[in-house]
Amino acid sequence: MPDPAPLRSLRFRLLGPLIAVALIAAIIVALASYRLGDRWATDDLQERFQGIKNTLADSTFPLNATVLDSLAELTQTDLVTTGETGRVKYSTMEGLEKSIEPGELKIGDKRYLVYFFDTKRGKARSDDVARVAVVFDEKTLSASRRRAAILPLATGLSTILALSSITLFMQSRLVGRIAKLQRRVRGIAEGEFTSTATQYAPDELGQLGAAVDDMAGQLDQLWKRVNRQQSEKLLHQIAGGMAHQLRNSLTGARMAVELHAAQCDSHDTESLPIAIHQIELSEDYVRRLLLVASGRQDQDRPTDVTVCWNDVRSSLTPIARHWHVDIQWHVDEAIDSPSHTDATAHIKDGPTWVAAVTNLVHNAMQAGEVVEVYLERPNATTVRVRVRDNGPGIDETVADELFEPFVTSKPEGMGLGLSVVRRAAEHLNGNVRWHRTEGWTVFEFTASLIRADNSKPTT
Structure with a gap:
């Protein structure tokens, strides 16, 4: 969006009227001061004239050129x-004609004000002076007017300058904050919902910025929820298509393995049962996928923690041996001890827990050469699985999501495994998280426990 025209900008709209009003006020004050100064100058002129009149009107000394020059210099006037x-008998002015009239007088480019008074003695005076004209230079009156107007005008202009500077500084900060908020809103409009930690001032604009960040956070959650729903919908469709294809293949594979186990006289008592068990688990997963694809949910099957743990360990140990991965299994005494009073605690849905833990351990075996799996009982109501591997860790490009x-850094991966683990944690009233510490990548998967008798959480 282009920047607004200068006359439409917020700076001009706020500063322009303020400067205009202040300037008009300063001009009005200056004009009033000029008028007042003119009045004061006129009154001062009248007082000076009256003083000269009172002194000379009833005087007995002769008003010759010497006396007039002295009096003119003393009173700063012309007589x-x-x-x-x-x-004209005597005059202190040069270029004056033979007669003079009261009012305005112009000599050359100069203007004068002329005031007359009559002498009281008249013809009885020895100098035969009947009238005296007091001439004032109009520049003196104009200077008095200007002095009266300049001070308030200078004060007003300096006030305007100071006020404008302060206002411009404050407006620049305000406009800067508004521009920053505008960029934030524009980013939200373009889909940038992630907010950065910002310290807002405790004012109305700061509250607006905080509200915009809150809105962005809510939009971010909503956007992720919509994407998750769309991804889950697509996942259901993929699951349905894959499950229909896998079900027939797994059924045939299981029948072939069972037939081979019945006909083959072999001393290997471990491989074939494990293979059959893995096929049975795969068939169960396919059945659950078909239920998900059809919009239904399989019933929960509460299962003992130890049974689930042994199921995971027995199915993944041969795979680790085949991949030459050093896998170590560790069980908390609170779970492994047969004499423990809470040893019969069950998981809400055993197959869901087994699938999630299997996924975490399988990923660890693909990432590292050493894998450590811990089954822990941090409290009476929770079971936790910690999976550690010495692999390179999670790619930073996908760490946050x-x-x-469908988030994965593996070229051949689909990014569905860990999303299934999170769904499993939510279904089992637990959580899943990961962190990197001292060269190890650690995933922690927790789930709530229930009692086997009434399927309620343990206490």
Whole structure:
């Protein structure tokens, strides 16, 4: 999205009216001060004129050129005396004509204000001065007006500058935060739901940013849930197709192995029973897959923990021997001891637990040369399986979504095994997690225990 035009930007919309109002206010104050300064200057001029009038109107000394020059220098004005006919007798101004009238006077490019007063003695005076004109330079009056206006105008402009600078700084920070929030919202619109840890200011905009992050988190969960549902739907379809093809093949394989076991006189008492048992497990998995594909759920089959454990160990030990993997099985005494009072604790659904643990151990045997499997009883209600291998570990590209369907780093893999393990953990009221420590990749699979008599969780 392109940046808004300068006149439409938030900075201009916030700062423009503020500066305009402050500037108008400063101009109004300056004009008012100018008017007030003009009034003060006029009053001052009138006071000066009245003082000169009071001094000279009733004077008895002659108002000759010497006296007028002294008085003009003292009062910062020009003085002009006239006779009864109005002709100029004496003047401190140069270029003045023979007569002078009250009001405005212009000499060259200069302007003056002229005020008259009559002498009280008139013809009785020795200097024959009937009237005295007091001439004020208009520049003095204009300077007084400007001085009165400049101070408030300068104060207003400096206030505007300071206020604008502070406001611009605050707006820049505000606009920066809004731009950051805009990029965050735009990223959410493009599907980037993952949020980063951000410290928001405790204000309205900070609350909005936190709300946007909360929304992103909820959308992320919803998106993952939708993808998971779509993946599960596809998984059901794949499971149905594969199961129909495998069921006939497994039935034929089992019949062939059983026939060979009946006809062959062999001293091998381990391989054939294990093979038959593996085929039976595969047939059971196929049956459960067909149920899943048809939208139904198989009934739970509570099974003793020891039975499930022995089932996993007996089926995977020959495979480990064939792959030359050093596999070590460790059982907690709380489970392995026949005299323990909780030894009869059962798992909610034995086949589900066996399938999940088998998957974890099988993956470990493919990854490392040494595999350690621990069956533990951390408390009375939980059984935990820890699977460790010394392989290279999980690829960083899939580490965050390891338990999602169709996520795998194996070229030949489909990414379904660990997603099945997570589903199994959820079904058994447990959880599954992994971590990397001291060169070992460790998976921990926990499940809740129930009692064999009433199928309720143990206490």
